[in-house]
Amino acid sequence: MSTAPAAERRAALDAVLEALAVHGLPSAEIYAKRGRARVIEETPGGVTVSYHREEGWAARAGDDRRSLFAAATGAPSPDGPGGGGWPEADGEALVLADPGGSPGLFDEPGEGWREPPDLDAALIGEREAAGLLATLRGELSAELPRARLLRARLSDGASEWEIASRVAGTPGVAAGARGRAAIVRLEAVLEEGGKSGARPSAATLEIALRQASAVDPRALARRLADRLSVAAQGTAPDHDRAVALLAPAVGTRLLAALSPLFFGDAAGERAEALEDRDGRLASDAVTVVDDARLPGGVLDAPIDGEGSPTAPATLVAAGVRRPPLVPRSAPRRSRDGRGARRWACMRRPGWRDLPAPGPSHLYLAPSADVGVGEMLRDVARGYYLIDLDGSPRVDLAADRVSLPVVGFRIEGGAATGPLAGATVESGLGALLRRIETAARDLTFFPLAGGMVGAPTLRVGAVEIRRR
């Protein structure tokens, strides 16, 4: 993996831009990424500890008639991917992000952005990771003796990337950033039996944090135990209509499914179809923001996948949709008429991938003055839906949503029994417009190619059916 200093790395990117210009492609962008990660995975087949060092780069280049994309492992090469020359440009013209306004290269953070202090923290060690998973296993069995952690995967990684471009022969962006991310994925089962003769059940949980050392194994064990016991003992009504509290695990899945309403080409059209006659997408309790610079966020970065400076964007303000986001490189001819906003919203899942518009930290804004406890106490009769136990079905075109849920029945502000095997069925727009309150417990999950967050939401008159 390249450990060259910033000036050398910049020179390497410039050399590739120069080579592409010589190749007859005056507009070009080079993206280079390096990363390292430590992963520990425990399965019934044994324990695997892996160490990864990744290094790759990608170039987009073209002129006003044709374009190409090339990506390869290793450091950027002026001789093309793998040193085997460049593919022939083909197809349509390439449009790159507007130059200017980007942060300085690599070690100069962008204006208004402070580099997080944890970027240089050591990756989690093998023993530390094993200890964390052992604690989690112990806590889970303390919470629920018949529960068993089937598979656990903990990864802790650090990465850095740079982007440089030329647009029609003139210098474009020159920017860089670094990141940290830890992901924990757990699968657990509850064996049948016990005093209550419960059914067997299974639960999956995936979270992302900036560092593995921030993982709280006890909290994760409690969440898994809740999920397992509710799924094992819960029942569902044939059909009911009542107030429901959607926990963050439910709200985030709903919001993730809505992300096509906020990003990219056809976002505006899709969203319009869900609005009511007054042009409202949601109730006034709903404010949706995408903030690539969310302090403490897993994807906190000063630039997006094209090197444009990031900034928070309000997508829904008190229930009213704001113009969707398109990347700064979107062709003007197709965007201006629709009122979309040019924004730094390009995401790159990895160096192999073409950048595409999408969420960074997409979240439904919490209310600082509403706690989940008081929200629960205010429910005379309803449901507290703590998680999904299957894939949500969201049909934006047909304005329908179906969420397979588990949780609790609530009466007089207290849980009276577990709920499982139930589905929330609703029109999508109608559901959004029945959101009455948001609590303060904003929680993020890795979804929709980014991080998606929601607090607990109170929704009026939700239709619940037995599956």
Next chain:
Amino acid sequence: MPAAAPQPHPFATLDTAAAARALSQLAPGDPDAGGEDGADDWADAFFERVEEVELPADGAAPGARLRREEGLALRLVRGGRTWLAARDEIAPEAFSDALRQVARVLPSAFYPEPRLDVAPWSAVGGTGDPAGLDRMAELPFAVARAIRARHVAFPVRLSVRRHRRHVQVVGPRWVPEPESERFFSLRADLPWGRWGTLVPEPPSDSGADPEAALAAAAEEVAEALVERFRSRHAASPEPRRDAVVVLGPQATAVFLHEAVAHALEADTLGLGGRPEAAVGVPLGGPALSVLDDPGSAPLSVRRRSDDEGVAVARRWLIRDGAVAQPLADRRWARGSEVLLPGAGRRASRHEPPGPRSSHLELLSGDGEADLVAGAEGGFLVSQVARGALDPLTGRFVLEVPCARRLRHGTPAEPVGPFRIVGTVAGLLSRVAAVGSEARSAGAGWCAKDGRLLPVWATTPALRLEGVEVVA
């Protein structure tokens, strides 16, 4: 169009002996390679080179897309624990650095740095294989022509990719032959859904006519897309629990992949207990015999050894309706008197191997059965969008995007999307008859645990009776 001369394997010049000597310092007596008695450790090195050329739909920017990657992974297995170190380069320093990492020794510890010369990448569209690229570019046009020949027209965006993957596994005391896989993937975006398939790249040295092979592939793709088009407004069937469903070869392949292959992977079985316990368990009627045989896959994706370097075998997964030999890799087969390795596959150097199928075969029936006879009101299912198996409950769902109703022994009106649901054992027990003509069908991407692998199949059609369908 002249066929290009076969290219030498890019790992032909790799000093595998030196790599093996270096590995022997970690695990000198690999038991699978006839090593020292009582040895319980093993180590291996995995070298990988992957190339993907993509032609986007309608020439969308960027117009030509090329991805090339290579790297290595070293692995040490000791006492039920595995250490793996992966790098995105093939170089002596990367090798010895990864070796130190899996050995968990200080960076100052000395390990030899074997010479790791690999062939340079060839130019794309240049001296590499221009005929292959031309054929790839022709595929979307051939599909468009085949659609027009069916007297229909509808918007469809076709993108095609050419995949080439070369691997070399090295153990301390054995070095299998390097392996290569070459195939195309094709994706069609329609207003009413997405459809995709894999097509083996016609080998340049097989004597087969590559143009004819691609024309046949284009006809199959067109047939599937036109069926989607014709059923786009069709209503879904009413739910019922006693449906007769005739699965065509493509749909059968997806069904068997989900219901048999995934269900009989040692790691899936291991979630519920000992995988060996499955052997002998009845699964399906006596008409059902399913194999996994990477050695009889289409020529350009055929394998002699798996991604752990173990020789592949013609493995009976189900024989005459009973589980015979689950899919296992080295880790699951170690210490087992029942499980055999040879089905270890890796999605990339950055992933550990796991037991997976490569090329499924369903043995044909006796040639007498008419699968649609007496299936009045049943469904002829030519394509399946996806299947899902819950490994803990055995619950199984097959998503059918479109089908034809069977009336008077022939396919009649189109039917809209529905699902076939049940348990693996329940659905397999509903197999009433197996068609007599097996053919290569149902190739696609398997994405278990997010690890993407190409899978292939050769199957006849299949008749299920008394299954539950839901809208």
